[in-house]
Amino acid sequence: MSATQTGYAPTERTVPTRSRPRAHYDRETVHSILDQTYLCHLGFVRDGAPVVLPTLYARVGETLYVHGSTGSRPLRGAATTDPGLPVCLTVTHVDGLVLAKSAFHHSINYRSVVVHGTAYAVTDEAERRTALDALVDQVVPGRSADSRPADARESAATAVIRLDLLEVSAKIRTGGPNDDPEDLALPHWSGVVPVARTYGTPVPADGQDPAIALPDYLAAL
Amino acid sequence: MSATQTGYAPTERTVPTRSRPRAHYDRETVHSILDQTYLCHLGFVRDGAPVVLPTLYARVGETLYVHGSTGSRPLRGAATTDPGLPVCLTVTHVDGLVLAKSAFHHSINYRSVVVHGTAYAVTDEAERRTALDALVDQVVPGRSADSRPADARESAATAVIRLDLLEVSAKIRTGGPNDDPEDLALPHWSGVVPVARTYGTPVPADGQDPAIALPDYLAAL
Numbered sequence: 021m022s023a024t025q026t027g028y029a030p031t032e033r034t035v036p037t038r039s040r041p042r043a044h045y046d047r048e049t050v051h052s053i054l055d056q057t058y059l060c061h062l063g064f065v066r067d068g069a070p071v072v073l074p075t076l077y078a079r080v081g082e083t084l085y086v087h088g089s090t091g092s093r094p095l096r097g098a099a100t101t102d103p104g105l106p107v108c109l110t111v112t113h114v115d116g117l118v119l120a121k122s123a124f125h126h127s128i129n130y131r132s133v134v135v136h137g138t139a140y141a142v143t144d145e146a147e148r149r150t151a152l153d154a155l156v157d158q159v160v161p162g163r164s165a166d167s168r169p170a171d172a173r174e175s176a177a178t179a180v181i182r183l184d185l186l187e188v189s190a191k192i193r194t195g196g197p198n199d200d201p202e203d204l205a206l207p208h209w210s211g212v213v214p215v216a217r218t219y220g221t222p223v224p225a226d227g228q229d230p231a232i233a234l235p236d237y238l239a240a241l
Numbered sequence: 242m243s244a245t246q247t248g249y250a251p252t253e254r255t256v257p258t259r260s261r262p263r264a265h266y267d268r269e270t271v272h273s274i275l276d277q278t279y280l281c282h283l284g285f286v287r288d289g290a291p292v293v294l295p296t297l298y299a300r301v302g303e304t305l306y307v308h309g310s311t312g313s314r315p316l317r318g319a320a321t322t323d324p325g326l327p328v329c330l331t332v333t334h335v336d337g338l339v340l341a342k343s344a345f346h347h348s349i350n351y352r353s354v355v356v357h358g359t360a361y362a363v364t365d366e367a368e369r370r371t372a373l374d375a376l377v378d379q380v381v382p383g384r385s386a387d388s389r390p391a392d393a394r395e396s397a398a399t400a401v402i403r404l405d406l407l408e409v410s411a412k413i414r415t416g417g418p419n420d421d422p423e424d425l426a427l428p429h430w431s432g433v434v435p436v437a438r439t440y441g442t443p444v445p446a447d448g449q450d451p452a453i454a455l456p457d458y459l460a461a462l
Contacts, residue, residue, distance in 0.1 A: 033292070037312050037313060038310050059349070061282035061284075063282075063284040063292065063293035064291050065286055065289070065290070065291050069329070070284035070291055070292075070293075071357075072329040072331040073331065074282075074331060074333040076349065091258050091259050106289070108290070108292050110293040112282070114280055114438075119459075120446075121388060122391070123373060123374075123377050123389060123391055124395040126377055126384075128280070130295065132295050134292075159347070159349070160340065166430075167347070167429050168344060168424060168427055169344055170345045203389060208387050208389070208453075209387075209445070209453050210446040211445040213381075213441070213443045213444075213459060214441030214443075215439075215441070216438070216441060218439045219338075219435065220434070220435030220437060222433065222434045223435070225341075225431040228431060228432060232428060232429075234430060241434060
């Protein structure tokens with residue numbers, strides 16, 4: 021479970037049982053996938069059963085941060101469980117629909133990262149501030165400097181947990197369909213439909229002062 | 242855990258500890274969220290620890306299907322665990338970035354569905370065929386009729402599991418930022434940046450016969 025200089029050491033649970041060439045353990049690949057979005061699916065065990073919730077995350081170096089209300093279940097769990105809460109945090113980008121001649125070879129082009137580990141409550145005030153800024157900037161880079169920071173009451177209502185990048189793998193599929201040779205003459209269209217996330221025109225809040233210009237960091241999205 | 246005529250009965254684990262007005266239990270809302278995409282994050286417990294994997298799903302009536310290699314861990318688990326594998330299947334759409342005057346009130350507009358339950362291996366051949374067609378059509382409606390169906394060897398290599406929609410909730414956030422009144426005069430831009438999934442121009446497979454036209458169901462994406 022120790023991280024090497026250039027990557028994450030594979031473990032029994034980060035080595036897939038199939039499609040092993042799709043697995044990657046280098047930091048650059050993992051960071052790139054994590055840095056291009058902000059939504060993860062966080063899994064934990066509650067009363068013996070799995071729970072998977074969508075939530076925001078931020079990466080700061082080799083640590084991921086997740087935040088939420090102090091009343092939320094996973095965060096309460098991490099705060100009160102000794103020594104921490106076992107979690108699995110997964111991030112997935114869908115890049116394309118892969119249509120093959122055969123139903124069997126249909127697939128998805130994707131990039132995903134799965135992080136296994138233990139989440140701990142962050143109590144150090146400086147680290148909490150870093151994490152809260154990073155959570156805003158992960159969604160919109162540059163935004164934390166252009167909003168009112170949390171005051172004491174808001175900070176007290178916000179739980180922050182950390183998950184270190186130790187047991188980590190990425191999985192990537194790219195390219196066209198892998199049809200069997202005997203299917204290539206079939207008359208069905210085959211190929212890839214690219215999928216992307218796009219941003220629409222920002223909509224100002226009701227009653228917003230029209231003199232407030234759209235910031236450059238939003239136009240850049 | 243029983244489903245009512247019009248919706249899913251709330252349970253202790255489908256009632257959120259906060260933001261309760263965002264929770265929905267009616268079938269129409271849940272089906273609509275499930276039917277507008279095809280990627281879920283499937284959680285299960287392995288050796289006491291949570292695992293969350295991205296995978297495709299399909300809805301057929303009140304049942305979700307997931308498939309994969311017979312060698313994959315969750316599917317092997319569902320096939321060999323008696324009575325089935327406890328899972329949590331979560332689907333999330335991101336609809337907008339909500340930028341408030343205060344960092345604290347930043348949010349995401351989203352629609353999500355969380356399904357708790359037990360996954361069972363599907364062994365009935367007719368149900369397996371229905372599920373495999375639905376898994377293709379969930380990604381591209383109409384596609385299963387325009388590809389070669391699985392043959393006996395391919396079918397034998399594919400595990401299919403089912404998860405009935407019994408303990409289910411949707412959660413939806415819409416609208417602009419909910420800033421505190423005393424923050425409204427701050428000079429920061431506030432509002433919503435819409436987020437959408439878009440499809441690019443389909444790319445034919447290498448060597449594809451150029452006489453094969455792009456099917457209407459792809460142009461419709």
